[in-house]
Amino acid sequence: MIPTDFVCHHCFKNSFVSATPIAASSSPYLTIIHFSFSLINHYWYIRPNDQPPEYWGVILENCPTTSTPIIIHLFDTMFYEKLNHAISHVLGTFEDVFEDQQYGIVEETIRQLQSIRASTEMSEVCVHAELQIDHYCDGRILLAFEESSSTDGMVPASKSSIELLEPVEANERNSNDECLVCLDELGEETQVVRLPCSHMFHAECITKWLENSHYCPLCRFEMPTN
Template identity: 30%
Template sequence: MDSGSVVWHAFIDEGQITEPVVHNDSASSSKMNFQLEFSFQTIKCWVSYDDNSQLLMEEFGPSTSTFTWVDFGAVYEDLEQHLLTNLANYGSQKFKDDVVDAIIRHAHTIACTDDKRSLVINIRRFIVYYVDGTSLDSWLNDGPNMVPASMDAIISLPKKEMDYKDNGDEVENCMVCLEEIEAGLVVTTLPCSHIFHDFCISEWLKRSHYCPICRFEMPIPQ
């Protein structure tokens, strides 16, 4: 088994205000003040060399969160530097720059329509270990017992062909195989709204009834 490669992933959700709204004198601040939650988690993945990079197991580390208020009416350069400070320990510079750009665009998009003005920045560090054929049997024998989802629940999940907006903002990665979901491929959506390659999530749920991203629990065999 190798020493593990690292893949960073981030996605943005609209959250709930958990602290009193901060009131500033600036007119732009009163309209563009957002509460941000930065949620971080490390997920270890064990993948088989010998079975088309099939995911064998995931181990979820503890999730930690930090909160801050950000005025998105500020000058872009100042706003960028402030957000980068919150991401100092996460991923490459390009990853952090991309996340900051996505946060700013998302906040500006919903500022006029969303009274909640709260965003959750979910940052996941995937450490991927590849198991070769000689160690696969011992790994399976030593691995923890996992409870699969019921076959009825797997079959009933909605499927569709993946499509994107013209501006390309909806590019997704499948968090089972860690590959981009290309337009035209069949995807499956879990009740928690997370999207995966149809084959990947079907195989995953045959081993574990948890969503690979948020740990939403699917029904299990009775």
């Protein structure tokens, strides 16, 4: 089982686009573009001492295929804007996931459509965009996860002990300090809490962690359990 709810961080995204004509026409216009999307999540763990990352697994999410009518000449000066709008429309609920990749998807779609048009006529085309997301997590978190799993079966901390965690005011922390769960800076605007062992974490991060393991991710201090 991949513990995706709390240990995967530092996501790097890459998109891959393919276009295939499915109907021929003598018209210089595209009438329908069929879009399909898939998300491929790869999970990696950064190991100590500059060792290669450890591959943990993959999760594939298929998005529903959607068709949208788009009547447009390939060399229309508004081609980019119209195609970008069409892609935004069919992405629907996945638009936020693809947001930082959409420019590249549109550019690659245009390039492939123009290449196809140069060799064949078409009135319909299938465009598939695959977004590969590589999740990386610090190996210290993996070690704590494995130790907790092997020794205690991932026993969570008690709900009451999580609710009683001490909040840390902004003037009590260094904004450059890291949360050892997400590995991002604690910052001054986020909610931070302190465990009894004095280690500080983002409140949301450590809550998710303690809902799965009652150990401090850093020093292995044991929180109360039910």
